[in-house]
Amino acid sequence: xxxxxxxxxxxxxxxxxxxxxxxDPGEFGTLRYFGNVPDDAPLSMVPPLADRAGNLYxxxxxxxxxxxxxxxxxxxxxxxxxxxxxRGSAVGLHGWVGVGRERAWYWSGDGLFGLRGATGDCRELLxxxxxxxxxxxxxxxxxxxxxxxxxxxxxxxxxxxxxxPPQQVLIDLDQNVLRALETVTSASTSNVVVHGAGxxxxxxxxxxIVATLVGAEASRTEARFIGSNGKTATTAIITGTAPELPxxxxxxxxxxxxxxxxxxxxxxLLLFDRNGGAWNALPDGAVxxxxxxxxxxxxxxxxAGPFVREITGQGAIGPAKAWASSTxxxxxxxxxxxxxxxxxxATTVQWSATNGLGSHPFVHPHSPNVYGEDQxxxxxxxxxxxxxxxxxxxxxxxxVGIAYP
Amino acid sequence: MRSRLxxxxxxxxxxxxxxxxxxxxxxxxxFVEPSFSTVxxxxxxxxxxxxxGFEQSRVGLHSTGSVAAAWSYSLELLLDAQAINTITSSExxxxxxxxxxxxxxxxxRTFRIPxxxxxxxxxxxxxxxxxxxxxQRIPFVWSDLEGELGLALGSRSSTFExxxxxxxxxxxxxxxxxxxxxxIGAFNGYSLALGPAGSTVRGMAFLTRLDISPWGTRPLxxxxxxxxxxxxxxxxxxxYRPAEIFDPSxxxxxxxxxxxxxxxxxxxxxGIAFQLEGALRRTVDSTRHRxxxxxAANIELSYYRTWMPGFGLAPALxxxxxxxxxGSQPLSTVWGEAGLLxxxxxxxxxxxxxxxxxxYRHERELFPAERxxxxxxxxxxxx
Numbered sequence: 001x002x003x004x005x006x007x008x009x010x011x012x013x014x015x016x017x018x019x020x021x022x023x024d025p026g027e028f029g030t031l032r033y034f035g036n037v038p039d040d041a042p043l044s045m046v047p048p049l050a051d052r053a054g055n056l057y058x059x060x061x062x063x064x065x066x067x068x069x070x071x072x073x074x075x076x077x078x079x080x081x082x083x084x085x086x087r088g089s090a091v092g093l094h095g096w097v098g099v100g101r102e103r104a105w106y107w108s109g110d111g112l113f114g115l116r117g118a119t120g121d122c123r124e125l126l127x128x129x130x131x132x133x134x135x136x137x138x139x140x141x142x143x144x145x146x147x148x149x150x151x152x153x154x155x156x157x158x159x160x161x162x163x164x165p166p167q168q169v170l171i172d173l174d175q176n177v178l179r180a181l182e183t184v185t186s187a188s189t190s191n192v193v194v195h196g197a198g199x200x201x202x203x204x205x206x207x208x209i210v211a212t213l214v215g216a217e218a219s220r221t222e223a224r225f226i227g228s229n230g231k232t233a234t235t236a237i238i239t240g241t242a243p244e245l246p247x248x249x250x251x252x253x254x255x256x257x258x259x260x261x262x263x264x265x266x267x268x269l270l271l272f273d274r275n276g277g278a279w280n281a282l283p284d285g286a287v288x289x290x291x292x293x294x295x296x297x298x299x300x301x302x303x304a305g306p307f308v309r310e311i312t313g314q315g316a317i318g319p320a321k322a323w324a325s326s327t328x329x330x331x332x333x334x335x336x337x338x339x340x341x342x343x344x345x346a347t348t349v350q351w352s353a354t355n356g357l358g359s360h361p362f363v364h365p366h367s368p369n370v371y372g373e374d375q376x377x378x379x380x381x382x383x384x385x386x387x388x389x390x391x392x393x394x395x396x397x398x399x400v401g402i403a404y405p
Numbered sequence: 406m407r408s409r410l411x412x413x414x415x416x417x418x419x420x421x422x423x424x425x426x427x428x429x430x431x432x433x434x435x436f437v438e439p440s441f442s443t444v445x446x447x448x449x450x451x452x453x454x455x456x457x458g459f460e461q462s463r464v465g466l467h468s469t470g471s472v473a474a475a476w477s478y479s480l481e482l483l484l485d486a487q488a489i490n491t492i493t494s495s496e497x498x499x500x501x502x503x504x505x506x507x508x509x510x511x512x513x514r515t516f517r518i519p520x521x522x523x524x525x526x527x528x529x530x531x532x533x534x535x536x537x538x539x540x541q542r543i544p545f546v547w548s549d550l551e552g553e554l555g556l557a558l559g560s561r562s563s564t565f566e567x568x569x570x571x572x573x574x575x576x577x578x579x580x581x582x583x584x585x586x587x588x589i590g591a592f593n594g595y596s597l598a599l600g601p602a603g604s605t606v607r608g609m610a611f612l613t614r615l616d617i618s619p620w621g622t623r624p625l626x627x628x629x630x631x632x633x634x635x636x637x638x639x640x641x642x643x644x645y646r647p648a649e650i651f652d653p654s655x656x657x658x659x660x661x662x663x664x665x666x667x668x669x670x671x672x673x674x675x676g677i678a679f680q681l682e683g684a685l686r687r688t689v690d691s692t693r694h695r696x697x698x699x700x701a702a703n704i705e706l707s708y709y710r711t712w713m714p715g716f717g718l719a720p721a722l723x724x725x726x727x728x729x730x731x732g733s734q735p736l737s738t739v740w741g742e743a744g745l746l747x748x749x750x751x752x753x754x755x756x757x758x759x760x761x762x763x764x765y766r767h768e769r770e771l772f773p774a775e776r777x778x779x780x781x782x783x784x785x786x787x788x
Contacts, residue, residue, distance in 0.1 A: 022694045022695070022696065023694055029692075029693075029694035030659075030691070030692050030694065050695075052731045053601065053602055053731075054601045054693045054695065054731075055601075070502075074603060074653075075602060075603065075693065076600075076601045076603035076653055076658075077603075077604070077653060077658050078652065078653060083502045084502060085502035102602070116498075118510070118512075118602065118603075119496075119498045119510040121496070121498040121499055121510070122499065123502060124502070146773045147773070148448065148773045148774075148775035149446075149449075149770065149775050149777075150446055150448055150449035150450065150453055150775060151448075151449065151450060172450075175450075203773075204772065204773040205773065228773070341652070341658075344652055344654030344656065345654040345655070345656040346654075346656065346658065371695060372694065372695035372696060373696065375694065375695065399693070399695060
């Protein structure tokens with residue numbers, strides 16, 4: 001009788017294990033040591049990403065640094081090693097462009113780069129125009145990839161070292177070719193200052209680019225909505241004082257289900273929809289706009305700790321609420337076991353771990369990427385040490401539960 | 406130890422088996438099915454947008470028979486133009502971004518339809534007990550119970566083929582006492598997907614299935630000119646697979662669990678047959694902490710009538726939905742299929758051994774949107 005009961009209990013436990021949620025908010029899954037990166041925590045990185053097959057992609061870098069490095073963690077175990085890949089010395093990492101079945105793409109400096117989780121391959125895409133041989137500069141890349149059975153595409157603004165004006169292009173990420181569809185500027189435009197780009201969540205591979213078109217007599221800031229076919233769907237005018245320097249938006253522009261878009265600079269909050277928008281004053285402590293559950297959230301930290309504020313469909317900013325997931329994630333750090341599978345077979349090491357990105361877990365200009373149901377990926381910092389006179393910090397990545405209030 | 410066990414089992418089976426006659430053992434049949442198909446994918450590159458040819462042509466061989474009291478076998482071989490394993494693409498790999506290739510990566514693909522579709526030995530010592538061992542499909546949905554010629558529209562539902570493809574290896578024990586049939590089984594789990602690519606997954610898949618026929622008796626053949634019986638069947642099935650996952654170095658890296666359940670109802674009246682099935686799959690492993698979920702539904706409707714000698718018609722419709730969630734990025738695909746089979750040798754009692762068929766299949770991925778249209782004409786000759 002007791003044996004039968006024990007067998008039955010084991011079966012039910014196995015079944016429940018397969019059907020129950022895997023991580024509570026703030027709870028970390030298996031930490032995987034992916035490498036050593038420069039400087040102490042918080043590290044100059046964007047939130048990691050996973051493809052559909054479960055391969056992990058980690059980027060070291062930010063808009064200021066010009067030494068972007070990519071790491072690829074294989075779903076079956078093991079890492080590709082560091083791949084230093086960026087182009088240009090003016091700006092650094094803009095962020096992820098998107099993810100596919102077993103690959104991911106990012107935009108850094110003037111270049112567009114591809115990573116393959118199946119092989120560990122990392123390479124620059126479309127360094128030159130295949131038809132003219134001219135060097136290409138990616139002025140803006142929409143952070144959204146349309147990957148279907150037949151092809152993977154995204155849209156971007158591209159200029160070349162020839163004197164031709166910037167072009168709005170549809171990029172075939174499989175074939176490594178682009179098709180110019182529209183000229184970005186008019187004859188009266190003397191310069192283009194790109195502030196940032198965002199995805200249109202209603203249409204994969206589509207998005208919006210916000211830029212100021214500087215003319216001889218007047219300038220105007222506009223949000224250009226681009227369809228996944230690479231053609232402009234509509235243009236909205238942005239009022240207020242636009243940043244003078246390019247790429248001032250600290251993370252990708254985020255959109256909610258009602259059609260409202262938002263982004264932040266160091267001092268301002270941009271809110272707009274397809275009818276227009278404006279630059280607004282940035283609430284104290286806010287560092288970025290996240291998208292979760294079809295809503296927009298302004299995230300930041302104050303003396304009281306990490307907070308989130310809902311941005312409603314009308315553009316109103318809700319009251320600050322303590323972000324329990326972030327606080328709980330901090331509480332889960334400390335002495336932790338880390339799987340070192342940089343080379344196989346894997347070993348387990350113990351770290352005194354701290355939060356790796358931002359002032360608090362999840363408080364970052366870039367929205368954490370969806371990893372699973374109510375789960376994201378986050379970076380944890382381990383011990384720091386000196387190598388060649390430069391401080392290096394061991395870093396690991398893990399799935400972690402997350403919830404917005 | 407393995408050879409001793411093998412000897413013991415073999416010896417036991419020999420003792421139980423009466424002497425067979427050679428004539429009982431050889432009962433062969435099969436089919437030849439040349440077909441022409443066109444595929445139109447309007448969203449694809451020009452190279453892939455329109456393809457056509459005879460790739461869907463097939464040849465099948467089957468043999469069933471009894472070699473002794475309680476002992477029988479079933480063998481189904483399927484040959485088609487695509488049943489090959491080949492390199493589908495290769496690329497140079499640059500692992501450090503220096504612009505130089507470090508290795509070559511080749512991708513291989515084994516095409517869907519296997520050579521040995523079924524090869525089982527059946528031991529049925531009692532009227533209510535049967536044991537099938539060997540290569541066979543895990544009977545998760547009804548189409549897994551059917552041979553190739555018993556399928557509506559001449560093909561398996563794409564909905565369920567995405568969840569489980571091809572035969573597996575294992576043993577299936579059936580307990581039958583009308584109107585109930587209970588099946589339990591253990592399989593290698595080759596036809597299921599669990600664990601990340603590049604890893605080795607080891608764990609048996611356990612099946613429990615319940616079939617109930619509360620009303621009437623289903624005809625033995627799906628299209629039976631002599632039967633207009635009214636019948637209903639319901640079924641539920643559950644497959645559970647706990648597995649150990651090994652990383653490429655051969656070390657155990659995590660534990661995985663997969664649970665899949667299905668439920669369905671089917672029936673027939675006045676020559677019209679219907680079938681409605683749904684399935685749910687969920688997997689999770691202890692390293693990735695990310696569950697994979699699939700939800701599938703399928704409905705079929707078919708009809709047969711011999712209008713006059715030499716003119717039998719069987720129209721059929723099928724629609725399916727599959728939502729696949731890895732992480733929280735759902736991919737949804739819907740299928741709609743229609744077909745018409747014409748039996749030129751049909752009479753009041755038989756369908757005849759020749760059929761001509763025309764089929765259309767529409768496949769649509771919902772996000773991002775992608776469409777595909779398949780049109781197929783086939784000639785089927787059974788022997």
